[in-house]
Amino acid sequence: DAGITQSPRYKITETGRQVTLMCHQTWSHSYMFWYRQDLGHGLRLIYYSAAADITDKGEVPDGYVVSRSKTENFPLTLESATRSQTSVYFCASSPNGLETQYFGPGTRLLVL
Amino acid sequence: DQQVKQNSPSLSVQEGRISILNCDYTNSMFDYFLWYKKYPAEGPTFLISISSIKDKNEDGRFTVFLNKSAKHLSLHIVPSQPGDSAVYFCAARIQKLTFGTGTRLTIIP
Numbered sequence: 001d002a003g004i005t006q007s008p009r010y011k012i013t014e015t016g017r018q019v020t021l022m023c024h025q026t027w028s029h030s031y032m033f034w035y036r037q038d039l040g041h042g043l044r045l046i047y048y049s050a051a052a053d054i055t056d057k058g059e060v061p062d063g064y065v066v067s068r069s070k071t072e073n074f075p076l077t078l079e080s081a082t083r084s085q086t087s088v089y090f091c092a093s094s095p096n097g098l099e100t101q102y103f104g105p106g107t108r109l110l111v112l
Numbered sequence: 113d114q115q116v117k118q119n120s121p122s123l124s125v126q127e128g129r130i131s132i133l134n135c136d137y138t139n140s141m142f143d144y145f146l147w148y149k150k151y152p153a154e155g156p157t158f159l160i161s162i163s164s165i166k167d168k169n170e171d172g173r174f175t176v177f178l179n180k181s182a183k184h185l186s187l188h189i190v191p192s193q194p195g196d197s198a199v200y201f202c203a204a205r206i207q208k209l210t211f212g213t214g215t216r217l218t219i220i221p
Contacts, residue, residue: 004155035211042118042201043156043211058208090155100146101209103155 003027006091006104014112019078021107023091031097032074034058034066036087037106043090049074050097081111115139116204118212127221131189135202135212138183142204147176147187150199150214159200160187192219 004025013019023032034046035058045058047066055066063085065077078085088108092101117136125131133147143164148156162169162176162185169176175188185204189196197219203209 040213042116042213043203045208045210048208059210092155097207098144098205100158100161103148103157105153105155 004091004093004102004104006089006107008107009105010108012110012112013081015082016080019081019109021076021078021089021091021109023074023076023104025072025074025091025093025102025104027093027095027102028071029093029095029102030071031094031101032068033092033094033101034064034074034076035090035092036060037090038087046076046089078109081109083111085109086111114213116202116210116212118200118202118215120215121213122216122218124218124220125192127194127219128191131187131192131196131217131219133187133189133200133202133215133217135185135187136183137185137204139204139206140180140183141206142210144205145176145178145185146203146205146209147174148201148203148211150201156201189217192217194219194221 007022033048035043049055049068090106091104094101146161147159149159150156160174177186199214201214202212
């Protein structure tokens with residue numbers, strides 16, 4: 001299917017475990033983004049990527065790792081999950097970073 | 113340090129009336145402003161935007177107003193419809209987007 005997809009949609013994990021959230025887009029957009037949504041904070045940028053092999057930190061990068069070996073994929077890894085990383089995570093893409101961002105459906109992560 | 117603020121967490125409006133959602137920002141360097149709409153269990157979807165060189169942009173029932181001197185942005189929806197019930201986020205851009213905390217709009221039939 002065309003568009004932007006995220007997997008899994010729901011994930012429960014335990015403190016200290018490594019978790020990887022997947023994001024895939026079929027538009028060949030150059031830019032991709034990871035946000036987290038928390039009550040009282042809105043959407044906060046974790047990491048973004050301007051192209052394959054180019055990534056940069058956003059507002060709240062600590063505890064997260066990203067990679068972008070292919071234009072269409074932008075996985076987000078929590079190296080050692082903490083309860084404070086319980087959140088809803090959204091991936092987004094954009095043709096050139098200045099245009100509208102298109103969001104995936106989100107991954108709801110619970111860290112016990 | 114919230115650079116983009118939506119001070120009303122929720123708003124209820126009668127169907128057919130005008131909904132006005134507000135957003136304030138602190139950084140005068142923002143050059144582009146956007147509104148996103150979000151339904152439960154879905155990602156945000158783009159609604160309307162405005163460049164900092166304009167003061168108004170209209171798209172059907174949706175109009176965004178920008179008052180740069182007051183650093184204030186508003187979204188007007190008229191007439192409001194039940195399908196407009198959602199969470200609305202404003203966002204402002206300097207290279208990257210900074211989002212507000214969102215306002216939950218409920219349209220009462």
